[in-house]
Every structure is written in structure tokens, then in C-alpha cells.
Amino acid sequence: MSENSEFFRFRGTEGYIASEPLIDAVNCALALEKPLLIKGEPGTGKTLLARHVAEGLGMPMESWNIKSTSKATDGLYVYDTVQRLNDARFGDGDVSDIRHYIKYGPLGTVFRAENRHVLLIDEIDKADLEFPNDILHELDEMRFDVMETGDEIVAKERPVVIVTSNNEKELPDAFLRRCVFHFIEFPERDLMKEIIDVHHKNLDTTLLDQVLIKFYWLREQEELRKKPSTSELIDWISVLLRGGITVEQVNEHIPFLGALLKNEQDTEAMQRFDEAGGDMPKAWSDLGPRYNQ
């Protein structure tokens, strides 16, 4: 077991900077073979994590994007009766074998696969309240039955399950108890610099500082309905670089605000702030004590 867990150790990848607690949580989930539940603000890279865990471990990934209409059985398999009926009518295909009409969902696919997969169950909170309970058994036992054929599908290789949630709904206790949990905190200044470095190599340090000062200041503004997140910051920097914006321009105000604020009221609030002659921070010392340790 220890060899195995040493073999499958996640250390972050080139394209994804993971914090220490996150690496520990991922490895813990890997070693214990339990689902890893990831929560965090939108845009902190929950979905991205699964992709990079798969990359870091050299495993293929299967994702199951949950919608409000998703049912637990969709993840296992669907029996396409209409297709079979049609084939029977027109004489297409081999109707005698039901197995031709069993279409496996993400969970079924991963169980049947020859090699170990990473299974991402994305935004589990979007589904119905009972949904997490409905897949508990399958995730625990890593097997299920196909009712129509009586086949038993057992996972050949226990997949690495990563579940993300946006906290829209409370998850049932029984489900939570089986998971390893990690909450992706909003990155602090230093970690953020590393993250930006992954996406924008060799960014001018004075520009980077100004960008971060403005960004963290924006996030502190109480009036904003939706705080800008990491993914928006990275987009914003791309826009700034392409627009050929100089450090001085970022110093004075926030250009291309639309890349950061996605809400009309928020943009208006910032415009009012500008018109009222509000003072933008220009140095880290203008921000609160959190940023000046």
C-alpha cells in the first residue's frame, strides 16, 4: 500500500500551483481511496484541480457535469429503449442483445475502464437534494448492477473521485462523512504571484504589484455584488498586456474594468466612485494590515 501511495503522490503540476494544505488533502484522499470534496469561491480553480490531479498522476480523466436535472442513475447507465424499438422495427442492429442498448454514464465508464481514472463530479450541489445520497452506495462499493441484463459492473481500478461544490445546497451528512474535504481559500498575495507567473511569465514586477493592489482593493469593496476572482484577474492581465497599458495608467485608475466586474450594478458603483473623485490605492501600504505583514 505504501509503495502504491508513494507512487500516486500529487505534488502540483507546472500549470497549477497548489497550496500545502491542498496537496496534503489530495494525497490523503488518494491514500485512503475516499472521494475528495472541494469547495471554494467560484473561480478559485476547483474544476481545474481535477484536471491537474489527473495530469500529475498521469491518469485519464472523466468528468460528470451535474445539472439540476441530473439523476444518479444517469451516471451509471441509460438503457436506450427507443433506439432498440426502432431497430426492431427497421431491422437495424442486433436487437437480441440488450447490452448493445446499454449506454454507460461517466461512473459506469470509469468502472469499466482498464486503467485507473480520475472521475470529476462537477458542481454536485446543482442536483436534487437526494442526489449525493443516491450515489453513495456506488462510490463506497465501487460496483453496481445493470438491472436489464443482470450484469454486475465492478470497478477494475478504483477511480480517484473528486467532487466539487459551490455551496448552493447543503450536502447530506452521510455523504460528507465519507469524503475528505478541502476548502480552497482565496490565494494570498505571494501565492497569487506564483499563480500569475504560471499564466503570464516574466510580468513586469511594478505592473504586477499595481495590478494586485487594485485587485485586492476591489475585492475589499463592500458594495460589490460579485467579487472578482483569480480567473478574472488572469483574464484582466491578458487584456492589459494586449491593450499595451502602461504601469502609469494602472496606477491612476482601473482600465478595462469590464474584465473584472461582470455585473452592471458593480460597474456603475465603480463609476460613481470615480466621479466622486475617490482615491485609488497606489501602494500596498494603502491597503489594510492583512496585506502588510
Added chain:
Amino acid sequence: MFLDLFYQLRDEGVPVAIQEWLTLMQAIAEGQHGGSLMRFYHISRATLVKSETYFDSFDRVFSRVFQGVEGEFKIEDEVLAWLNDPKNHQALTEEQRAMLERLTQDELMKKFLETLAEQTERHDGGGKWVGTGGRSPYGNNGEHPTGIRVGGESKNRSAMKVWDERRFMGYRTDLTMDLRQTKVALKRLRQLTRIGPEDELDIDATIDTTCKNAGEIELEFRAERKNQVRLLLLMDVGGTMDPYYEPVSRLLTALHEERGLRDFKAYYFHNCIYDHLYKTADMNSRKSLPTGDILRKLNHRWKLLVVGDAAMNPAELLEPYGNIDPRLEGDTPGIKWLHRLNDHFERSVWLNPDSQKLWGHTHTTRIIQNLFPMFHLSVDGISEAVQALIGAKTSLH
């Protein structure tokens, strides 16, 4: 020190179950902590705590438990040191000592983990399980020569007192109102009828028509089943309702997030329902609607749910010009409006946040209880109220 973490977390109100604790044990057995306190912190948080809302409590407990432990340390040593601490404060007879096998420390730890794995519930006074007062080597106040103390109070103070402080109170659904439980209770607020586009394959009808067609397949479709329940919520705000802000707001959140309802409207009132209802909880008169208009707009199929303590001055309910706010007086007494509401809607219920024991002591509550089926504002009460709104009609009293 080690197990203190578990019990202190529970004392702080962090919901940690034995299953999660075992997960942590397993993680340590696999060496996930890597001998560092920091990593031990990470993995214990990842396995024990399942919501960021408890992170703060976790941090406080963790620092309290591991205070003074600095830098890197070996958790195995910690566990061993803790195992090495025999608690032989009760004299055992030589015979008993001989009877109880002397376990080496490693075996003890192994057995401890195994026993924990076997244990599914708390056990007192047994010979094998982790519990209190037993002769097993694992547990609190044990009498075994190499016994382990598992949390609780030391020496001879009764650990029972510590353990039995109504620790199952949190499981009682008649007293608490958890958001998720409320939502589950409200889920039954459902009457499914087929409406909308016909896009669901009707297997039975398909077989029927196909048979009639002498085997020529004819696909039959039908509309999906959708919820037909429309709910009107009237809420008492202010005054005696203020202490019940928490459960009422949880009910409101649950109702707003219940997307299954076909239609949902909520209005507010203060103490009793008169000729106007308010759209906002601050009872702004510019945002008010005549109660009569609401009755005209909503047909009898709407379900009426009133939330209020039904306790008021009898005059407020029975007399004309009874409204407590002198600016809003109307000549129709409250009771008449309540009768109108009750007559208009086929199904209506009243949820009362006051304890059921108090209902009989208030004159107005007794009157209203005769008019509306009344339930306590708790998860159980909501389930019953939903049943009264949806289920087979039963006569009142």
C-alpha cells in the same frame, strides 16, 4: 492529548463522527502526516471537518490541544507516549491482573484501532468495546494494567456526566430546524400533474397502440409530470415573533429555494391579518396590498400557510378597529378576515413557533386553533403541516 482533539471538537459543536475519526487514524497509519505537525494539521482538518464554517472552531481546538508543541514532531512518538501512560488508579486483584493479558504497546495500539473499527456505537461497562468503566484495556477509567484513557475526565469523577449531557439532543427533529431537514420536509409539498409539451415516452400506451396496430410500432408520448402546488405564505413579523427570527428565516430560505413549487407568494402582517397585507417585512404601507385583492387574484386551489404565534390581545382579534397600529384601523375584526381566508382556500394550515404546551394558555391561540389546523414550527411540525395541505382531507377536531 491525541483523543482530546476529537472530544474537544465535539464540545465545540463541530460535527465529527467516529467514522471520520477512523478515517484520520487510517491516514496516520498510512503515514500521511509524514511526521510533521503542520501536515498532521492539514490531514486532520481534511478528514474531520466537512465545512469551512467549522474551520475556525477547528483551529481554536487544535491550538488548545497541541499548545506548546512546536515545529516538527513525530506523531508516532506522541501516540506511543500517550499509550505509555498507564492509568492504574484502581486496585485490581492479582487474579484479575493475571486474567487480563499484558499487551505490548504495539499490540495495544493495533487492538485499539481494531476495536475502534469494530465499534459502531457507544458502549458502557462492557468487556471489549471502548467505553467507560469497563475492564477492557481501552477506554476511560479502565482497570487494565496497560489501559488507555480515552478522553473524558480523569480520576474518579464520573465520566458518565460528561458523556451523557444529552448528547443526542442534536438528533431530535422535534426541537431543531436544520435547513436541509426543513427542505426535505417541504419536498413533500408536491402534487404531480402532467402538463407541458408531450415529450416523455409512454411505454404502456405505446404497447397498447402497437398491439392494436398488429405489431406495427407506434410511439406514444405524454407530458412530463410537474408540480401543481401553489403556495401562499403569510407571516407574522415583529413583536412577539422576534425571538423566532432564526427558525422563521430558515423556513423562508427553504421555501425560496424550493424550486419545485409552481407558484409561491409571501406577504407579511403584524399580530393579526386585517384588510391589508405587506410585501416586505418592514411593513411599508406603500408596499401593501388589500387582502381582498389577494383573495380575488388567488383561486381556492392555492395552499395557505400562515406562520405566527397566534398570541395577541383578544381585542386585536375579535373587536372592530382591533389593529394594534392606530393608523391602520379598519372596522372589520381580524377574526372575520381569518374566516374569509379559511373559507376561500380549500387547504390552509397555521405554523406556530411557540411551544405546543403554551397554546392552550392563550385565548386567541385557542380560537385560531379551532379555525386552522395548527402545527409547531419544527421539522416534524412542517412535515405534518405539509401532509395536511396535500394529503387526504381529514376533518378538523
